[in-house]
Amino acid sequence: MDRTTRRRRWLGGLLALAVGAGLGLTGGAGTALAADVNNAKNAGFESGLTNWTCSGGSGAVVSSPVHGGASALRGTPSGQDNAKCSQTVPVKPNSTYSLSAWVQGSYVYLGASGTGTTDVSVWTPGGSGWSRLSTTFTTGAGTTSVTVHTHGWYGQPAYFADDISVFGPDGGGGGDPDPVVPPAPGGLTAGAVTSSSVALSWSGSSGATGYHVYRNGTRVQSVTGTSTTETGLAASTSYQFQVSATNAAGESARSAAVTATTSGGGNPGNPSVPKHVLTGYWQNFDNGATVQKLRDVSSQYDIIAVSFADSTATAGQIVFNLDPAVGYGSVDEFKSDIAAKKSAGKSVILSVGGERGNVTINSDASATAFADSAYALMQGYGFSGIDIDLEHGINSVYLTKALRQLSQKAGSSLVLTMAPQTIDMQNTGTEYFKTALAVKDILTVVNMQYYNSGSMLGCDQKVYSQGSVDFLTALACIQLEGGLDPSQVGIGVPASTRGAGSGYVDPQIVKNALDCLTRGTNCGSFKPSRTYPALRGAMTWSTNWDATAGNAWSNAVGPHVHNLP
Structure with a gap:
């Protein structure tokens, strides 16, 4: 069976519209200077929608899927709204900046306006995995701020964006502070169990924005709090659990393992299959x-x-x-x-x-x-x-x-x-x-x-x-x-x-x-x-x-x- 049948169907006229508007696909970025910083704030949406404005309430922060850290942006087009989320970023005049973002979903756009020279925009038809959009722009002689934005397309499903970067000379606002990898969580404990679930809790890790839960060595959940219930387990079966802490800088080492055994249970029985x-x-x-x-x-x-x-x-x-x-x-x-x-x-x-x-x-x-x-x-x-x-x-x-x-x-x-x-x-x-x-x-x-x-x-x-x-x-x-x-x-x-x-x-x-x-x-x-x-x-x-x-x-x-x- 085909999981992806017709995934690449184009909307009538959409490709022609993009080409006619002078939109390209991904572009390369030059070598950064030592003093260059990411001028975008809350670039990984770890602080919700702080510093970002989304049209018509179309933006939300989600914990899955994410590219880095524990959060990402979800923009949901509706009616005549294309779910445009933007941020005004301080820049230096007569300077070149590299604009990039990691995106997935249907028809995702990334651009910058108010550059004082030529505004830019790149896009991708999207897909089920993360891909990187990037381009560059140069500011005008009197330009001290630009507006960077991402948006989807009318009538299309939600898109996702994460780790947006406006990399270049510090425009005066300071770079987005770089977090450090958090320490491994401690105190992992298995609580109540049923025939198909185990309740887990642990101590918070300094600087963490989320946590990954591992079952028998395989990551099975990503959560923002310090507790969860792992479900879908087999009855009368022992499982080993570990937890790691995450933020935009990366993932910590895993916690000490804890073992829990589900209670007895069983399949309640299957209905009989009809003759035809x-x-x-x-x-x-x-x-x-x-x-x-x-x-x-x-x-x-x-x-x-x-x-x-x-x-x-x-x-x-x-x-x-x-x-x-x-x-x-x-x-x-x-x-x-x-x-x-x-x-x-x-x-x-x-x-x-x-x-x-x-x-x-x-x-x-x-x-x-x-x-x-x-x-x-x-x-x-x-x-x-x-x-x-x-x-x-x-x-x-x-x-x-x-x-x-x-x-x-x-x-x-x-x-x-x-x-x-x-x-x-x-x-x-x-x-x-x-x-x-x-x-x-x-x-x-x-x-x-x-x-x-x-x-x-x-x-x-x-x-x-x-x-x-x-x-x-x-x-x-x-x-x-x-x-x-x-x-x-x-x-x-x-x-x-x-x-x-x-x-x-x-x-x-x-x-x-x-x-x-x-x-x-x-x-x-x-x-x-x-x-x-x-x-x-x-x-x-x-x-x-x-x-x-x-x-x-x-x-x-x-x-x-x-x-x-």
């Missing part, structure tokens, strides 16, 4: 599709695959990091949505892989690491199971071992799905197909991705074009006749034309393919030798792209799936 199901992938990130919480996912979906788990430095091990971009106020709110969906009879599972995900399971140790970490996430969050969407190669021997170990831990209610690409299921000798057959007794459904592939061979060894009824039915036939039970086969397609690079089909074609396979009606030129009434159903990427199109896909295909024989 609609599966949808829910995006734990913002790539231009409708951002939604799990509670907003259409009730047509029977299986919701949360996309995606993340890998760690330990081979096979996975973790889950809830993206702030999806709008949850806490992990507990997310867990509550999972529980509510399960109470409504839905299965919420965690997908592993995706277009950019890469989890390596190629040894006994990595197989065990996968099973242990996947089960811990199921216990901690309430996931009903796991979806395997690995698109960068798999080892069927060790992936099979991993899934069998997970099944032994989770029991018979485990929901196990797969989403191979078309090339991965062309014959029973592929690693994906071998894995599916090896775990057939615990496998729920294989929803092959019938998109982003071009023409492929069907089970009759004829070539069929992507996007046709024949393509869907003749390729499904390979799985149906290759050893999978019909109840373990589903049809995976994009929810809209923007959901994949190619392969979108009208919902009617999906319905026709389902009818052809289960009833022998509405077929194209290819007609299977027999029918498969127990066919499991259909899948889509993604519930978010479906919502962007008004849930047209699920409203059309969902009732049809649920009314299959």
